[in-house]
Ligand SMILES: *[C@@H]1O[C@H](CO)[C@@H](O)[C@H](O)[C@H]1NC(C)=O
């Protein structure tokens with residue numbers, strides 16, 4: 001009798017577990033579908049990219065930004081009121097033939113263009129969301145990435161603990177209204193799918209506590225986010241240190257895109273090769289003094305769009321720090337090191353054509369002028385794994401080489 005009762009209890013709990021799991025997965029499926037419907041707006045036209053992406057051309061007024069309650073009645077600005085002065089200076093520079101670099105494109109351009117009045121948005125697929133730790137976290141940085149480099153105030157243990165490794169140049173101690181850089185583009189190797197390697201600029205405001213404001217843009221390789229090892233153009237923003245607000249690209253409402261040619265999150269092509277052709281992208285982010293919005297420009301002609309001022313607290317006024325450089329995630333425990341590469345995977349000493357660079361790094365000052373940054377500092381957790389070296393000359397202005405191979409005899 002006792003045995004039977006026990007068996008009954010066992011069977012009942014088994015049923016409960018099985019049904020519960022099925023209900024859970026049904027619920028998850030519904031949740032994913034709802035999320036995909038929210039993210040993927042009805043396209044006017046869709047373009048299949050050679051890398052497997054689908055680029056949806058979405059009517060400009062149907063983009064994700066307008067899901068934001070504060071943007072319901074927002075009138076889209078068609079262009080910034082002001083461009084920082086000195087913007088086109090680097091076009092006048094005569095580059096030595098040895099250091100000639102090439103223009104760059106997005107891979108999906110091979111298969112079509114978006115019609116007038118629409119913007120290209122990389123379609124989110126079910127698999128993209130399934131790779132995330134949860135539907136809610138999809139498109140967001142993990143909490144543990146909070147200690148982004150905090151060169152002076154940082155608790156070194158905390159920096160190392162986070163598993164994130166940087167090699168960056170930075171300026172602080174002034175009010176900044178924008179930043180610019182021309183960034184060499186590579187396709188670093190990623191050891192594990194949950195790691196990433198990126199090269200970007202950071203526009204930072206606030207303390208490095210819970211209220212950090214950040215606008216970020218550059219290129220990244222992130223198997224978790226995109227499902228492949230391609231180098232992709234990306235942006236990120238947060239107004240609470242990567243907690244509740246913000247996301248990559250257009251994966252939440254916030255950024256308002258006005259450009260019909262460039263898709264955020266789409267693959268960049270071609271990529272630089274060791275001792276061979278070099279490619280770079282220019283990124284400029286600046287605060288328009290009239291409306292206070294933060295604008296972004298890609299290359300010399302593509303104004304991508306803007307982050308409305310109300311998204312931010314500190315950055316609604318100005319930035320207190322600018323950083324440029326590389327970041328990787330090291331997922332190895334116990335002081336061991338990943339072989340995930342930063343930049344080209346080669347150290348700064350190797351120089352042009354071998355090591356990755358940022359050139360013409362500039363900041364925007366209170367009078368809306370682009371200026372050489374003053375008092376550039378550098379930071380890296382472990383220079384034997386990933387390093388950075390700054391310099392300046394007439395052709396490249398302020399520049400630096402950065403990166404490294406990760407795991408090596410010098411970086412066990
Ligand atoms: C991080 O850890 C490594 C190895 O334990 C150490 O050599 C390095 O100095 C640490 N970096 C910082 C910024 O504390």
Ligand SMILES: *[C@@H]1O[C@H](CO)[C@@H](O)[C@H](O)[C@H]1NC(C)=O
Pocket residue numbers: 189190191223227228229
């Ligand atoms: C990405 O690269 C890693 C190793 O570098 C490889 O194991 C993996 O299969 C690649 N993933 C894709 C989707 O190509």
